[in-house]
Amino acid sequence: MSLQRLGACLALAALVSFGSPAVAQLQIVPDDDPDLARGWAAYQARDAQGAFAYFRRAAERDERVAQFNLAVMLIRGDGIAADPAQGLAWLHRAADNGLARAQFSLAALLEQGRLVPRSLSQATVWYEKAARQGWRDAQVSVATQYYLGRGVPRDYAAAAYWYGQAAEQGDAGAAYILASMYEHGDGVPQDDQRALRWYVEASAGGEPAARIKAEEMRARQRR
Numbered sequence: 001m002s003l004q005r006l007g008a009c010l011a012l013a014a015l016v017s018f019g020s021p022a023v024a025q026l027q028i029v030p031d032d033d034p035d036l037a038r039g040w041a042a043y044q045a046r047d048a049q050g051a052f053a054y055f056r057r058a059a060e061r062d063e064r065v066a067q068f069n070l071a072v073m074l075i076r077g078d079g080i081a082a083d084p085a086q087g088l089a090w091l092h093r094a095a096d097n098g099l100a101r102a103q104f105s106l107a108a109l110l111e112q113g114r115l116v117p118r119s120l121s122q123a124t125v126w127y128e129k130a131a132r133q134g135w136r137d138a139q140v141s142v143a144t145q146y147y148l149g150r151g152v153p154r155d156y157a158a159a160a161y162w163y164g165q166a167a168e169q170g171d172a173g174a175a176y177i178l179a180s181m182y183e184h185g186d187g188v189p190q191d192d193q194r195a196l197r198w199y200v201e202a203s204a205g206g207e208p209a210a211r212i213k214a215e216e217m218r219a220r221q222r223r
Contacts (some may be wrong), residue, residue: 176202
C-alpha cells in the first residue's frame, strides 16, 4: 500500500469501527405530539412507567417517534422490564413509517448482528433509506458499504456520492476519504482541486492527517 493512501485507509477503518454506533443511537427523543410531550416530561422526571404509557398511547396511533421511543425503552430496559423482541417490533414499525433515526438504528443492529441475525445486505438497504433523508451517519455508513462491497456490490461512484453528501454536512472522515478518491480518481474523475478542497475541509473538521495531505497537494500544484 502506498503512503499516499495510508491516511485514507486509516480514516476508513475508523468509520468502519465507529460509524455505526447502534446502541448510542438508541436514545429517547422529544416530539410535538401531545402524548409524546407528556411522555418526554415524564421521562425527564424519571417516571419511566408514565413515559412508557404515554409513548405507547401515541405509538398505537402510529406516531413514529413514539414508536421509536417505545422501542428504545423496551430494548434497553429503561426503567421497565426489557423486552428486546417487542422493542425490535416497534423499531421496525418506526423504520417502516420513514423515521430516519429508526432506519439508521435498525441498519446498525443488522450490520453488527445485535439482537437480530447479522445481514449486511439488509443493513445497506436501511442505511440507504435513512441516507436519502439526509441522516449524516447513515450517509457515511452506506458509503462505506459501497466502498468495501459489504452487503452490496462494490461501487466507488456510489461511495463517492454518499461520502460527498456526508462531507457537505461536515463529516471530517467522509471529507478525507472523498478527497483521497478525487486525488486518485476512484469512482470520480481525478481532480486535484477538489481533492485539495476536501482535504482542507477534513483538516478544519479535525482529521489529523488531512493537513499534511493538503500541504502535499498545494506543493504539487506549485510545481
